[in-house]
Amino acid sequence: MVSDDVRLFDVVEVTGQQDLPAGSFVSWLRDTRRALATQHGADVPCGECNACCRSSYFIHITPEETEALAHIPKDLLFAAPGRPEGNVIMGFDEEGCCPMLIDDKCSIYEHRPLTCRNYDCRIFPAAGISAGDEDKDLITQHLSRWKFDYSDEHGSMQHSAVQAAAKFLREHAGSFAGEVPSNATQLAILAIRVHQVFLNFDDDGTGFVPSIAEIVTAVKAAWEAGDKPDASVGCHQ
């Protein structure tokens, strides 16, 4: 089941904070899908924001990330549950802050884990959901500032398709044998990966309205084609 904590995106006006240009939705979606496939990190114009470093995330680090591991004190790292030996996680303090966040800045920025490099909170407004439960409210409160540009052809259609995918997955989680993630990050990533199913239905133009069972089948086919979520991808867990 999808957690009740994965709420529809609450639009919150943050007094005194300005809109942030999120870029062309078409370009962002293309780059995000590529980043998810290649794990080459996301280019997020975060400015002074560090909300995701203060939001009670466990940071997964693989044994191959020798640079990151060399810059994090060993006593902050713990074996990652359910992962092969050598995989570790870094936790957070009683206020939800990453221990490497010092004076409001990442003290190992040049050497930060891939998990941090991959994190892009624009996936949540893209999918139309909050960043998670209450310990992610710092991020959710900031999401309404992102403004996508829809001047590229099909931009608004693509965004609607990602949001439709997230909504469908939430509402019909029971049709997927427990495979729909309960984690907001993974749900948003899955919606991005299978959104084309919903784009195709929207694009049909013949008046054909697919049944729920047909949509479930199409989404499962997208998963079988390699679009299944990888729990190791995409950011803080």
Ligand code: SF4
């Ligand atoms: S919450 Fe979003 S904008 Fe803020 S630091 Fe994290 S990725 Fe950047």
Ligand code: SF4
């Ligand atoms: S390692 Fe740096 S970027 Fe990653 S969560 Fe901690 S402070 Fe933030």
